[in-house]
Amino acid sequence: MTEPALKTAMLADAALAKSSQLLTSSALANTAAAAPNSGTPTLTIVEPKAGASFAIDPTPAMPKIDCRAQIVGIAPDPTPTTAFDWLIDINEPLKRGTCPSAGVLCGHAESAVGVLGGRWRPSLVKFCGGATRIRVTTTVGGVRLEAETQVMILGENPHRSQIHPMLGGVTTDIARIACRESGMTQFENGFPKLGPGGDTGIMQLCDPAATCDQRWNWRANVQAGIALFNQDKQAALKHLNQHKIDGRWPNNKGMKNDQVLQREAIKRYNAGVNKAYWTWDETKQMWMAKPPGDYTDLVLAASCP
Structure with missing residues (x-):
């Protein structure tokens, strides 16, 4: 039979051991939770x-x-x-x-x-x-x-209904130019639509060169095309006013002044200043449609509603 004092001591040692074991397990658990993963980040x-x-x-x-x-x-x-x-x-x-x-x-x-x-x-x-x-x-x-x-x-291409207001409608000269040049399309397969020579966007800007904004912002492209056509109209007017008789520009097609100016400006948008639609014939004292102006005829027939 175990003595009471000895039994009490054994119970105390067991409790202490159990307590130490619990404390050690708890401490290890807390340490493991706090320790970072040592893997390679x-x-x-x-x-x-x-x-x-x-x-x-x-x-x-x-x-x-x-x-x-x-x-x-x-x-x-x-x-x-x-x-x-x-x-x-x-x-x-x-x-x-x-x-x-x-x-x-x-x-x-x-x-x-x-x-x-x-x-x-x-x-x-x-x-x-x-x-x-x-x-x-x-x-x-x-x-x-x-x-x-x-x-x-x-x-992404804009809808034509977004473009028309900038061009003054569907049937204006500049709208017909945009229609003929690109079908009013700024992008092809997500990239700026390019002509054979690198002409760019809705207005097929060539010279002056299209800026990056004019390549990727369709509104900037259209604005540049409008500005260019306005310059072409001024150049066309200056060209035709070299020979004006009785307030008219006499010509071999019997056209009125607005038609004469229209064709000269449109031709210049495509061909530049060195290829005019009208050439003055000193002998006949009239403007001759030379070259014939196939581009101009195609523009005037174009429609992108």
């Missing part, structure tokens, strides 16, 4: 997905591209408290051609430094599209991490 771009396409809409407006990066392979996740450096780089492929427009190289880069939390939306204040590279870098535990993805920015 990597950086990935979660958004946007590789190969995604974004649209310059018919407003026109550049797209909103939400970028999100994530650090993986380490716990707890340090992404929310980490600073990231971002870069977006947009480039339109250059197409060779005889037009000055074909030599315009369009690109836009935008960066941000020390953006906290792994999220970023570039402002994209300039109109530009094409192959788009997104890159993000950061440093974790003295290790530099980086990730990169590729997406596309493409243009």
Whole structure:
């Protein structure tokens, strides 16, 4: 039979041992929960997905591209408290051609430094599209991490009903020019519509060369075409006023003044100042339609309702 004093001592030792075991298990559990994963961290771009396409809409407006990066392979996740450096780089492929427009190289880069939390939306204040590279870098535990993805920015064509008001309606000379030149189309397969020589967009701007804004912003393209045609009308007027008789421009087609001026201006939009529609014949004392003006006839027959 065990003595009472000895039994009491044995119970006390057992309780102490059990208490120590519980304390040790609890401490180990807390330590394990607090210790970070010792794995190698990597950086990935979660958004946007590789190969995604974004649209310059018919407003026109550049797209909103939400970028999100994530650090993986380490716990707890340090992404929310980490600073990231971002870069977006947009480039339109250059197409060779005889037009000055074909030599315009369009690109836009935008960066941000020390953006906290792994999220970023570039402002994209300039109109530009094409192959788009997104890159993000950061440093974790003295290790530099980086990730990169590729997406596309493409243009969407406006509806003709959006274009007509800028051109003064459907049947104006400049509207017929836009119809003949491009079918009132700014983009083809998401890229600026190009003619054989590199003429660009709705108004097929050639010389002066279309700017990057005029390549990717259809409104800027149309405005440039209108301005160019107004210059052509002034040049046509100056040309015809060299020979005016009794307030008229006598001509071999028996046309009225407004028709004479109309054809001279339209021809100049396509051919420039060196290829006039009307040539003065000193012997006959009248303007002769030379060359015949096939482009002008095609424009006047064009319609894009």
